[in-house]
Amino acid sequence: MPIAHDFDYIKPATMEQTIELLNQENKRISILAGGTDLCNMLKNGFRVPDLMIDIKALHELNVIKDNNTDIFIGALVTFSELINSDIVKEKLYILWEAAHKVASQGVRNRATMIGNICSAVACMDSAATLLVHNASVHVKSVNGERKIPVNEWFVDNKKTACLNNELVTGVTLEIPQKKYASAYEKQMRYAGEDLSQSNVGILVQEDKTYRIAFGAVGPTPKRSLKIEHFLQGKELTDSIIAEARQMIETVIAPITDVRSSKEYRMQMTKVMFERGLRTAIERLNNLI
Amino acid sequence: MENYKYIGQSVQKIDGKEKVTGAALYTDDLEFGPDLLYAEIVESTHAHAFIKNIDTSRAEEIPDVLAVVTGKDFPFKFGLYMKDRFIFAQDRVRFYGEQVAAVIARTPKAAKLGAKNIRVNYQPIDAVIKQLDSIKEDAELLHPDLENYVHVPWFFPKDKTNIAHHRKIRKGDMDKAFSEADHIFEEQYEVPRYSHCAIEPHAAVAKFDLSGRLTVWASSQSPHTQRHIFAEALSFMGIRHNDVRVIAPHVGGGFGSKAGVTMEIIAAAIATKYPGHPIKIIWNREREFFNTYQRPGVITKLKMGVKNDGTITALKHELFWDAGAYVEYAANVVNAVGLSAMGPYKVDNVQIDSYCIYTNLPPTGPYRGFGYSEFLFGLESLITQVAHKLNIDPVKIRRINAIKEGDTLAYGAHMNPNGLHQCIDKVAKEIEWDKKESSPHKNKVIGKGFSLFWKAPAMPPNASSACFLKFNEDASINILVSGMDIGQGYLTVMAQIAGEILSINPNKIRVENPDTDRNPYEWQTVASHITWSCGNAVKNAALNAKNQILELVARCKYLPIDTLFLEDEKVKCTTKANFELDLKDFIITGLQMEDGTFKGGPIIASGTFMPQFTSTKANPETGQGGHPNVHYTVGAAALKLEIDTETGKMKILKAVEAIDGGKILNPSLAKGQIIGGLLQGISTVLYEDMRFDHRGKMLNPNFTDYKIPTALDIPDEIVPILVEVAQPDGPFGARGIGEHPMIPAAPMIANAIEDALGIRIKSMPITAEKLCLAILNSSKTNINNK
Amino acid sequence: MKKINFILNGEKRQIYVEASDILLEVLRQKMGLTSPKCGCDNGDCGACTIILNGKSVRSCLIFAIEIDGMEILTVEGLSKNGMTPLQESLLTHNSFQCGYCAPGMILSATELLKVNPKPSVEEIKECIAGNLCRCTGYQPIIDAITDLTK
């Protein structure tokens, strides 16, 4: 299907040039990295940019950088690169797991994690990682650089805190300094490629603190501090897990759509929470 | 069994190399040069509405837009079995997405922009979405002038209703049979619509040249039928059949969706309005879902009388089909099921009512299985339920009742030779039916399900096939036929048949998809009849060629013809060991006599086939008296299902399917049909879930939300079993198996679920979600009951 | 219109494209390469798979203008010097039916076999999971690839 309207294309060589270009109020601008979402939006006419800025020449954004206390992932890093990264596999296992479940190889070879974060659809696979690793999103504009904490980043379904003249350059993920393990669980209609109908991210630390994130069961993905507090410091016996599982009913409000009913989303979130939690604990125990 | 050289061998597909090298050309791959134009359609945004007016002026002003056509340009009906459609909607639209206009442009972009700029003014009418609503007294009529519609003589539309056809079967004495039964069971089942999802969307290019001849290139299962319908529809322009030429290149999957005529007629029609240019029209994936054919949905009501020993005494089967806005093809699905909804069982007292009902949803039509998957979901579920109630093993009850050769069919004719009982035994053994299994995993249970299946080709009684066969100088052969290789391997099997008779390696035989100008008649590639029907035509042509060759040699070499035979491209003689004539030395050039003259000439043969014993002439009230079906192909299947009781997720650990294909001509290809077909069936149960909103708009016309399986979603193991009870009138004893593999999938999964959990699901699909919620529900009721 | 340079099946090519041109359509309509197919136009089916700078990607989700300076391989290029062992194996297994998914499937598997010549069945399934095939049930394709690893 052709794209019915025309637009300009620029592939700037430098960051300065890019943010200059972005700073044009009278233009509708689309940023192109992997393009796997953008291309469809243009074909369907959901977006009609005047200008498309291809940022693939900004090689400094194609990095995964380990700073010990945190890891920076640049805007050009694809899901395949995340899967092939030892840093990610070792320190961001939840992301490594989630990346495998993004679409298919042919898409992962192009699609970027930052693109996923910018689309901010409720079902995105990266959200759980961002939430349990206390991420901050780096954005740049002519006015300088901002780091937006993840809990401020998601404003609504498909809406982020990014301003029109800002470029997302990457994301920083905090690495706990105690022993920790994580797990990602995704509700899918089958084993093959699917958008998540709901998802759960779990991070557990050796001091028995827990981070729990729920995705696709509200307009934006979010942590559940209520369940985290409840679990805090506790040994996870069957009955504690069962109690925490029951609390899910009070912390999420899933909806019914063409992909799943709210009842099934609720049930699956509970099951995934329990399974993810047990998996993460098992992983933690295996570390020691 | 005879010793064959090529028949029964797993010969490599003759079009295989084209397909793995990217050389295979499909319709959209063909080159038409710089004068190619593009068309884009405008779709209805209402499921049911009158068209007040169409404003094309803005579209016409767009640069590169050349013409706009609407219903006004083509005020005549068409259809395969019943003429109830228009090329473009006339005064009303009957489904969401129906074509109301088309824009012809120089570029795809301009066509798309043009279509966006056409304004259609609608006056909405009440849309009828559910078939049971559609048959209510006060339902809005979709086709108020139904009584005037032209249709085949074996259809019975009901005036001033939404019932386009009612197939009745009355056999035996129902009242008596039910009163004499020890038990009576009644159940209702529901099967929704499905989409074929061939990976190649529909595509057609048409050119009406300035001399008045129409050529259409199309992704098609039915080139001759399309030519016929185009010629009929355009006959008002003085167009004759030989003015229309349909060329069908490779087809990227059909499954019934490319049978008959759907969007191709748009290409053909608009070409006549803008002569002199090839015009291309490609369906996008969305339209592929809602504007070709869908598989019809059905609600079935079953009542079965059974003796204590498990013998079925009576079966009442009512089927209410959601056939959509136009039923020109679907009405024959309804008809076929009406004839066969007794299932592969011996039942003496049968009452079937199969209703074809108009609704304001997309048109439905042929889909692999042709209604049999739908009705067998209910019937094969019910038989298992009955077995459990009577405490009889579900396989045993099937053995007790399974049909045998010579048993009387629902319409009074008799069952053909078949290996149904063999299939049952082999499947039961392979799946270890008697062995109960449990899962080592917490939260998981295992169940087994069994199902029989059958299906007959559904076609007009006089559907026919034809073949031309010609030799080349080197004794290689070109065969011209008009069936379509839609992946099943038909071309290869035709080469095997001719090769066997003429003793020539199939790799020296070229068989290609047709051009109706050059290739002889074929009805359609549907109904799993092509191996049988066209195979017979090819066999006849090859026998004819063989006869010509042997006669020529007998005449010129003064040998008795019955001592001559063909072997490895040579003519040999049973009485003269040294006699040997290479075909290549005379097959074109003839045989030279002692006086220097030549006898013979290029060997060209033809063969045709049409069944001579079929008839649809029957009493409309009872369905008795005709012989509508040529034969049934039967089989049995079972699977082992693992269920996660917390999530409802199901995994098929093993599936076994036995099918009696008569003589299996190519085991590799036959097994390919079983593996691929079974997965397609499984997919309709576990994954595919078509949704419409209350206005009749399809909500998931894409692979993002209409899920067909990926390589990660296949059973752990599929064991195909080939049973071979010869079909007496089939080529080398073959009968068709193309559609059948998918048919038993739904009931055997439902039966396995009941086996594992005691939960009976009576509607499809059975997604993980549906099962999970059913499990949650049943545990609630269990608690409540305590 | 912008001029782009790229390598297509080993040959240097130069063409003019609009920013809105989709790579799949440019390959099919301007370059005459028809092995990449359009099955969904939405990134879901994998029929349009090509190899771009060594990686399998969906050409229906790429703007032609992006590929300036890059290298593209399609099945036409793969088959230039005869069939690869993968193609041979798929052929002898009668793996494909209609064949519409074949080019995409072959390129996905080609990428896999290059980095991992002895993939497990699970890895094979994972690799081709983005290539939808409605005909074969995948098993004959998986078998043909598995055979190569023996």
Ligand code: FES
């Ligand atoms: S056509 Fe590109 S993924 Fe389907």
Ligand code: FES
């Ligand atoms: S062989 Fe037909 S889609 Fe794969």
